[in-house]
Amino acid sequence: MKKIENKKASQIRQIWALVRKSTFIKLGVSIMILFGIMAVFSPIWIHINPEVYDPIIGADPNVHGSVGPSLQHPLGTDDIGKDLFSQLLRGSQVAFMLGMMVSVFSTIIGAAIGLIAGYYGKIWDTLLMRLADIILTLPRLPLLIVISGIFGTQSNWIILLILSLTFWPIISRVIRAQTLSLRERPFIESARVSGVGNTRIIVKHLAPNVLPIAFYYLTVTVTGAILVEAGLSFLGFGDPSNMSWGMMLQWCFVKGYVFKAPYWMIPPGLCISLLAFSFYLIGVGLEEMVNPRLKKR
Amino acid sequence: MEMLNIEHLTKLFPLKKKLFSRDQQYVHAVDDISFKIEKGKILGLVGESGCGKTTTAKLLVRLLKPTSGKIYIGGEDIAGLKEENLKKFRKNIQMIFQDPYESLNPRLTIHSTIAEPLIAQGLYNLEKIHDALEVVGLKPPEGFLYRYPHELSGGQRQRVAIARALVIDPIFVVADEPTSMLDVSIRAGVLNLMLALRKSFDLTVLFVTHDLAVARYMCDDIAVMHNGKIVETGNAEEVIRNPKHSYTKALLSAVPIPDPRAKRERIRIRGKVV
Ligand SMILES: Nc1ncnc2c1ncn2[C@@H]1O[C@H](COP(=O)(O)OP(=O)(O)O)[C@@H](O)[C@H]1O
Ligand SMILES: [Mg+2]
Numbered sequence: 001m002k003k004i005e006n007k008k009a010s011q012i013r014q015i016w017a018l019v020r021k022s023t024f025i026k027l028g029v030s031i032m033i034l035f036g037i038m039a040v041f042s043p044i045w046i047h048i049n050p051e052v053y054d055p056i057i058g059a060d061p062n063v064h065g066s067v068g069p070s071l072q073h074p075l076g077t078d079d080i081g082k083d084l085f086s087q088l089l090r091g092s093q094v095a096f097m098l099g100m101m102v103s104v105f106s107t108i109i110g111a112a113i114g115l116i117a118g119y120y121g122k123i124w125d126t127l128l129m130r131l132a133d134i135i136l137t138l139p140r141l142p143l144l145i146v147i148s149g150i151f152g153t154q155s156n157w158i159i160l161l162i163l164s165l166t167f168w169p170i171i172s173r174v175i176r177a178q179t180l181s182l183r184e185r186p187f188i189e190s191a192r193v194s195g196v197g198n199t200r201i202i203v204k205h206l207a208p209n210v211l212p213i214a215f216y217y218l219t220v221t222v223t224g225a226i227l228v229e230a231g232l233s234f235l236g237f238g239d240p241s242n243m244s245w246g247m248m249l250q251w252c253f254v255k256g257y258v259f260k261a262p263y264w265m266i267p268p269g270l271c272i273s274l275l276a277f278s279f280y281l282i283g284v285g286l287e288e289m290v291n292p293r294l295k296k297r
Numbered sequence: 298m299e300m301l302n303i304e305h306l307t308k309l310f311p312l313k314k315k316l317f318s319r320d321q322q323y324v325h326a327v328d329d330i331s332f333k334i335e336k337g338k339i340l341g342l343v344g345e346s347g348c349g350k351t352t353t354a355k356l357l358v359r360l361l362k363p364t365s366g367k368i369y370i371g372g373e374d375i376a377g378l379k380e381e382n383l384k385k386f387r388k389n390i391q392m393i394f395q396d397p398y399e400s401l402n403p404r405l406t407i408h409s410t411i412a413e414p415l416i417a418q419g420l421y422n423l424e425k426i427h428d429a430l431e432v433v434g435l436k437p438p439e440g441f442l443y444r445y446p447h448e449l450s451g452g453q454r455q456r457v458a459i460a461r462a463l464v465i466d467p468i469f470v471v472a473d474e475p476t477s478m479l480d481v482s483i484r485a486g487v488l489n490l491m492l493a494l495r496k497s498f499d500l501t502v503l504f505v506t507h508d509l510a511v512a513r514y515m516c517d518d519i520a521v522m523h524n525g526k527i528v529e530t531g532n533a534e535e536v537i538r539n540p541k542h543s544y545t546k547a548l549l550s551a552v553p554i555p556d557p558r559a560k561r562e563r564i565r566i567r568g569k570v571v
Pocket of ligand 1: 310311324325326344348350351352353
């Protein structure tokens with residue numbers, strides 16, 4: 001038993017050594033850590049003076065109209081004296097949580113469905129892939145409006161639900177294709193000759209071999225989720241009880257400050273692109289790493 | 298008593314239908330073959346590439362479902378069994394695949410790979426895995442247990458595959474060209490290992506090969522396969538010395554089979570010159 005643990009530890013060390021070698025991943029993770037720090041710093045910043053710095057209910061009574069960066073307001077304020085830096089920090093939190101949760105949920109659902117459809121084939125494949133097709137053709141925005149209507153409100157939870165439900169079909173298609181080709185590989189056949197049952201073949205033999213691709217798509221999905229959330233918020237379908245980068249952009253646009261206040265417009269736009277880009281970088285690095293054929297030989 | 302008895306075994310693969318064509322066409326990969334293997338014997342299934350050897354092998358271990366025919370193993374017909382009912386029989390019959398670079402899951406340690414059949418049968422026991430590794434010449438076993446296939450050579454991988462096949466004590470083993478993907482220099486080692494194991498495990502073996510010289514070295518009997526059919530069967534030495542069927546003759550003339558004694562002489566002569 002001890003040996004197995006040692007081996008696991010050395011495996012993790014090996015992966016870590018590979019990660020450290022990849023410039024893409026290093027760069028991506030560095031950017032991500034930056035935003036992570038921002039997210040963690042958000043409550044600390046609010047704590048300094050909640051009445052002024054709370055991104056939802058706070059506002060600086062001494063400020064009239066939007067002002068540029070100052071010591072008190074590192075990024076300036078919006079038109080009613082709300083601190084933009086505070087909003088940006090909160091936006092980092094929301095983007096992280098939402099992006100991560102959407103990608104984890106949709107990757108787990110997508111991988112499970114892709115594996116089942118690909119391995120069992122026949123009626124399972126037909127049913128599940130039709131379902132995926134149907135969901136893929138549903139436009140997200142009207143769907144969001146309809147579902148918000150049903151729940152009577154817009155919240156990040158509904159956005160999370162809709163993004164997860166609309167992102168899994170892409171992943172399941174990829175995993176299914178991968179499973180189809182893996183299913184014919186001799187090591188699956190030899191597992192079957194060894195008497196290994198279907199469930200164990202899926203869990204032990206197929207899943208670990210599609211994991212790298214699933215992981216890659218997880219990072220791609222984070223990018224997608226962040227961008228879609230920003231788009232939805234910008235169009236006014238964000239969670240009104242919270243703040244996100246997309247909503248910052250929306251307010252800037254609605255209040256007519258796009259050209260008047262670059263300190264309001266640029267930071268959230270930059271953050272959206274950078275965070276999305278960091279996951280993209282990690283994805284590229286992972287793909288290179290887990291697909292040794294791309295690198296070696 | 299025969300361990301294995303194949304009767305009128307047939308496997309058709311449907312071809313893609315042509316546009317507007319009404320009737321379905323089939324590849325007759327295995328076309329009404331019958332043969333027997335006596336307990337403890339090695340039958341060589343010989344034929345050129347594409348003649349249906351692998352399909353036959355996969356039918357016998359029921360990776361494929363026969364279109365028709367019977368497969369009696371120890372008296373029981375397994376040709377029509379459903380996957381759920383095959384489990385019991387999976388303990389008795391194992392397969393060694395052609396390409397050891399493909400037949401081992403790259404993400405499983407050697408330990409996990411060899412443990413698979415034991416776990417499937419509820420017989421897991423680390424000692425058995427140790428023994429299996431030792432028996433196939435991977436010593437010391439501790440040095441191999443927690444390594445991954447990519448850390449091993451082709452010959453070592455094939456030995457792992459053999460260990461996995463033997464760890465649950467099967468009675469019948471199908472080996473599908475087990476050395477054709479290996480370096481020539483290590484082939485003899487693996488072949489000799491299989492001969493030794495066949496003795497100590499009292500195995501009945503279907504040994505698939507396209508190489509008549511290997512068949513002669515390994516097998517008691519030979520079945521010659523051509524276009525999905527078995528055209529000739531008999532004692533290995535007999536078939537090679539005195540082929541009856543024209544296809545066997547053609548096979549033999551294409552590949553001269555070195556007589557072991559002649560070979561030794563040639564070597565001696567060369568020795569003198571040097
Ligand atoms: N899954 C399959 N689908 C369709 N045709 C197949 C399949 N497997 C094998 N065949 C065909 O059956 C014939 C015999 O193949 P195989 O048994 O692999 O021959 P061998 O092992 O003797 O080289 C070949 O013509 C091959 O193309
Ligand atoms: Mg073959």
